[in-house]
Amino acid sequence: MLNVSFLNRCVGAAAISKNGWRTLYFADNGHRNETQPFRTTKNYSSDHSTSEEASKNHYTLIGVGAVGALLGMGLYWKLQQEVVSAATIEVGEQKKGLPTYTAEDVAKHKTKDTKIWVTYKCGVYDITDYVSQHPGGSKIMMAVGGSIEPYWDLYAVHKNTEILEILETFRIGNIVPPKKTDIKDKNDPYGNEPKRNPVLIPSSLKPYNAEPPSLLLTEQFLTPKDLFFVRNHLPVPVVDMKSYRLEIGIEGKNKLKLNIDELKKNFPKMYTASVVQCAGNRRSEMTKIKAVKGLNWNNAAISNASWAGATLNDVMNKAGIDLDKCSHKHIVFEGMDKGPEGSPYGASLPIELARQLKNDILIAYEMNGTELPRDHGYPVRVIIPGVVGARQVKWLNNIYLSNEESTCHWQRKDYKGFNASVDWHNVDFEKSEAIQQLPVISSICDPAEGTELESGAEEVTVKGYAWSGGGRAILRVDISADGGKTWMTADLQPTNQSLYKTWAWTLWEATVPLPANHGGKAELTCKAVDVSYNCQPDNVEGIWNLRGVLSNAWHRVNVKIPS
Amino acid sequence: MLNVSFLNRCVGAAAISKNGWRTLYFADNGHRNETQPFRTTKNYSSDHSTSEEASKNHYTLIGVGAVGALLGMGLYWKLQQEVVSAATIEVGEQKKGLPTYTAEDVAKHKTKDTKIWVTYKCGVYDITDYVSQHPGGSKIMMAVGGSIEPYWDLYAVHKNTEILEILETFRIGNIVPPKKTDIKDKNDPYGNEPKRNPVLIPSSLKPYNAEPPSLLLTEQFLTPKDLFFVRNHLPVPVVDMKSYRLEIGIEGKNKLKLNIDELKKNFPKMYTASVVQCAGNRRSEMTKIKAVKGLNWNNAAISNASWAGATLNDVMNKAGIDLDKCSHKHIVFEGMDKGPEGSPYGASLPIELARQLKNDILIAYEMNGTELPRDHGYPVRVIIPGVVGARQVKWLNNIYLSNEESTCHWQRKDYKGFNASVDWHNVDFEKSEAIQQLPVISSICDPAEGTELESGAEEVTVKGYAWSGGGRAILRVDISADGGKTWMTADLQPTNQSLYKTWAWTLWEATVPLPANHGGKAELTCKAVDVSYNCQPDNVEGIWNLRGVLSNAWHRVNVKIPS
Known part of the structure; x- marks a missing residue:
């Protein structure tokens, strides 16, 4: 028995193209207030948009007659503008007399040829005949061969008595409940990872790396935190905020130490909307030509968020350092995530680039208006706008000037470009420059x-x-x-x-x-x-x-x- | 009768590859002291190289046994390290009994199939059998179908008794002297153009636009002034230095006026080696796909020189303007070259770009160590490093802040990018941004x-x-x-x-x-x-x-x- 109890102020609107139903926009203010439909107006302030603005836009869409058309076309969909209180439906419960399938069985059913299956709770559903009628278009295909629940968590409008009843008409079986594997290995360095949104598509689990479904990526100008792609090189550190200090200075010398409150209170808080992109985004296209080493990213190892923090320049000045006058050649950032041998993840920028960007680089403690999630560097990461993600060190606790670039593996022996005739038998990582600013x-x-x-x-x-x-x-x-x-x-x-x-x-x-x-x-x-x-x-x-x-x-x- | 009287300190050296004679390097210190052979040493200071350094390098090449090899291979060439005094040879004089050809006839003979002809003074020569033996490699092909004299002015080592005698053995005819066309039209706006190096390959004569032969382009890090590609949109202005003033200020307001001495003396003199490239460089490759409008440049509408002058920032500060604080949106540069209707050539930069480059932009009065040639903006041009040539206004006499970008045709209706499906029937120049910084x-x-x-x-x-x-x-x-x-x-x-x-x-x-x-x-x-x-x-x-x-x-x- 399922309780559908959370569907407040839910608005769905559909836009019509010449060819019929095309796209369904959501502004689910109760569940997710960052959703913004596409707009072409010139003065759109992307950093400061509100859910009120988003709603206004939806009502414009509704104004083109979407409501009437929706009903007229007889689709299995209902525009809801009122609170739906609790509803109780027998959907997704175990049903006797139906065949039983494993998750692996379901995963084999993703196309019309093999039939298209999804699961909801204990139910298995063949939705082959439904997908072409889905008002949200091809987005439904994100869920095929698996559970639709994570997507319905994203688009809570689906948790609606009518829709659940329709779903149940496609019921073909029960699913074998997955075995519980709650036994934790206390020695597992990955034993303290954060919870993640199950719609993320992992390219590796330990360390955890994952991208959102491409179809969701560009729904919002600011990527929601739980959809922001995750690129971890090592286990996510557990940070003790009582002892946390950010150290700033010169290599080998005493450094300024700031706790999180000092970082927040002692410097002007600056904001920037900025992309983080993995150097390997879209790697899967290269793999098709010839094998490469690296996570098999599709095209969503990139996301865009609003970040807030102190500027690098302000923080360095507080440590008594003038970036324009220092004679060091590199600025190094170190995180709290550590490899098996105990050395931290790190990266560096040539000092000339740090000078150019000194007022744009943020020592960031906020992402989309609230604190950083653990996967994105809680409590502090460096945001280096325009530069590859690998240099935007997460779980940051050390910034220092040096005459050497970071000695970290990922700075010196990775994330560099070579031509197509260089392979592992003849590569010399010293012959290439570390990737910093990325191409178009x-x-x-x-x-x-x-x-x-x-x-x-x-x-x-x-x-x-x-x-x-x-x-x-x-x-x-x-x-x-x-x-x-x-x-x-x-x-x-x-x-x-x-x-x-x-x-x-x-x-x-x-x-x-x-x-x-x-x-x-x-x-x-x-x-x-x-x-x-x-x-x-x-x-x-x-x-x-x-x-x-x-x-x-x-x-x-x-x-x-x-x- | 020809006098060969200028061959001082002339050094020729040849390098040998596995396949025999490949390249001949020249360091003709009497005639051209910017010639520098290619080097791969790390600490090569390209801006301050001297002919002494160049010679040292040649002697190293000589050291590999080039002299002996030259003689041993029986080539028609002689290494000269002594002064050749005046020699008198009957080479290139009119010869009775030989056929007479026009310049057009000669121009048809550029390949082995058609035979390869050149002219020298009044003589026509068939050098088909010689070109493969030329110690300077394929560079000889630059001269085919025309006069070799401009190239021998560049490489004065050729003006040598033996070489002239060898040339005469290939004599096949006399050339019809070109008609003298010295009658000047006083109303011709192009009546006061400077003299140009005849090796330049014009893409238009009025206005004059020309590029050096590609083979010569990369012989030197700093392009010699007379080989630097020329891009004029209008006639070259004749500047009266007594009345010349550079005006600096805000549009519509009184401006600071500087004469050339004030510009030179009142500001620190800064140097930069910087490329000027036409937006249309390599246009001829596009023309092969489908017709385009523009000069049919090969790949040499680009050159690199050392420039000296005052920085834009210093000059603006003198005029009481702080670029970082001004509220204007553009900085406009105007030249003294004027169209038929009297309006000057002009260009502008977005103020944000001017701020980024304020200490790198030069109000330049020197090129490769001496004053600017007329074709390159005498007495003053702006050098905007990293930006397309069209914005680096020559014959500069006006710099001002404005809220509008330059109204000049070449800023607003030209030098913008579009995709391949936009053509003259559907182009809207307002829909694209003026080209500023250029791609790789x-x-x-x-x-x-x-x-x-x-x-x-x-x-x-x-x-x-x-x-x-x-x-x-x-x-x-x-x-x-x-x-x-x-x-x-x-x-x-x-x-x-x-x-x-x-x-x-x-x-x-x-x-x-x-x-x-x-x-x-x-x-x-x-x-x-x-x-x-x-x-x-x-x-x-x-x-x-x-x-x-x-x-x-x-x-x-x-x-x-x-x-």
Whole structure:
């Protein structure tokens, strides 16, 4: 028996395109107040948007007649604007007389050919015939072959008596409950990891690394904390806040020590919306060419959040250091996450780059308005806008000037670029510079690879992100539905940042006509241009490298168009 | 009758590769003291190299036995280290009994198939059988179909009795002297243009635009003034230095006025080695895909010089302006070159970019150690490192803050990027940002397109330049001799500039094995990576645009390999 007791102030609205139902927007203010629909107005202040603004926009959408159309088209969906109080339904409970499946069985059913299954509590459901009618479009495909519960936690509008009843009509079986594995190994260095959102797609468990489903990534300008991709090199440290001190100074000398309150109270609190991206984002495209070493990231090892903290410059000045005058060559950041031999994760910036960015680098203690989650560096991380994630050290407790770059493995023996003819037998990591500022990138997040568009579709709405390192604003994103023969310019969501200090990503959207003779399929392609008119390389082959980093070729997504 | 009277301290040396004679280096200290051979030593101070250093390097080359080899191989060449006094030779004089050709006739003879002709004074020569023996390699091909005199002015070692006598053995005819066209039209706005080096290859005459032969471009880190590419939008102004004033201030207000002496004496003199590149460099590659509007530049609409002057910041401060605090949105530069309607050439930078570069932008009055030549902005131009040439206004006489960007045609209706599906019927220049900082580029300068390598060659030495806008250093240049299947990393000539303020270009060189089964031809390819790991796009097609700007695809050069 299931209690559906939490559906306050829930608003669902749907936008109509020429081809019928396309996209469902949610502004679930009770559950998640960061959700923002795509907008093209010029003066959109992305950092300070409110749920009130978001709602206003939804009502505009509703104004185009979505309500009437929804009912008229007879979809299994209901627009709710009133509180739904507790409802009690026998959905997902064990049912006698039905076959029993394991999670592995369910995972084999992800396509129309194999039938599309999901689970809810103890129930197994074949939703093959439903997916094309899902008002939220292809997003339902994120859940196939597994549980829909994490997605319904995200989109709580689904926890609705009618929807649950409809779900139960697709019931085909029961699932074997997974064995409980609560026995903790006290010696496991990964025994104190935080809880994570189950929609995250792990690329490794120990250390934990995971990205959100690509379809969710660009729904919001600011990525919610629990959807922000996670890149941990080592176990997440457990920090004792009583003894925590951030040390700032010069290598080998006495350092200024600040506790968290001193960090918060003694310096002006500065804000910036800034991207963190793994050097290996989109590595899976390189793997297809030739094996590489690294986590097999799809295109969502990148996220964008609002960060707050003290500037590096203010903190260094308090420690008596003038970055413009110091003679040291590097600034080193060290975390509290430690390898088996006890040495901490660390990274460094050339001093010249630190000088350029000294008022933009944040010693950050807030993410999207509240304290950092453990996976993102609680209590303090450094945010170095425009620079690869690997240098934005989490669980930060040491900042110092040095004449040497960080001796950490990931600074010296990793995260560097090589050409496609360098492989493990002939690589010399000393011959390349550590990756710092990243090149221009863009990616299609919606539709996902392999999506089946509506039958007879004549156009497709494409959404994604674009970003460039070094603060270089995105000037243009080009989209093609014919594999690069013709291009359209996407609408860009304003970042409200300046042309030369655009640290946040640019979300974009374009509705592109499908080629007349598409033969049932189309290749969607995107490429971006930054303010320095840098562009993306056409193909992965020319940028392939043994570590699979810097994978920023034109992004290509194949879709099917049933006749 | 020809007098050869100027051959002082002339040194010629040749380097030997596995495949025999490859390259001839010159250090003609009497005629040109900027010539520097390629070097790979780490601490090479490119800005302050001397002819003494260059000579030292040559003597090292000589030390490998070049002298003996030269003589031993019986080439028509003589190493001279002594003064050759006046010699009188009947070379190039009119000769009775020989056929007479026009310049147009000669211009048709540039390949082995059509025979290779050159002229010297009144003589026409068929040097088809000589070119493969030329100790200077394929550089001789720069002169084919025309006069060799401009090249012998560059490489004065050729003005040598023996060489002239050898030349005369190839005599086949006399050339019709060109008609004198000294009648000047007093109303011609182009009636006061400066003299130019005849080796420059014009892409237009009025206004004058020209690039040096690609083979000469990367012989020196600092491009000699008379080889520096010329990009004029309008006639070269004649400047009266008595009345010349540089005005600095705010639009519509009284301005600070400085004469040239005040500019030189009242501010610290700062130096920088910095590239100027036309937005349309390498446009000819785009033209091959589909017609574009613009000068048909090859790959040499780029040069690198040492500039000296006052910083923009110092000059603005003198005018009472603090760039960091002003509220204006643009800084405008205006020249003294004027269009038919009287409005000057102008350009502007967004104020944010001007702030970032305020101590790097030079109000320059010197180029390579002496005053600016007229073609390069005498008496004053602005040097904006890392930014497209079009904004580096020449003949500068007005700098002012404004809330509008420059209203000049070339700021608002030109020099902007669009995607390949935008053409003249649907372009809207307001929808794109004016090009400022340029993307990463590299190019092969030697060998030139179509070069015939030595018979049976197994490897090829490739030379060129690489550069990126925004001060981003070049980290790596990759070279392929199999059209991009395998890559080698080139040796880079150090710039002695920092990673994030590399305003100068990076010259590079690589000796690459030719593929085993080359079938008589090979495609050489280069691509570069900058400190932000931006890379070049693979193909021209994806970056084609109606103005043919930003042409930075992998550069490809085809060579022949006779068996």
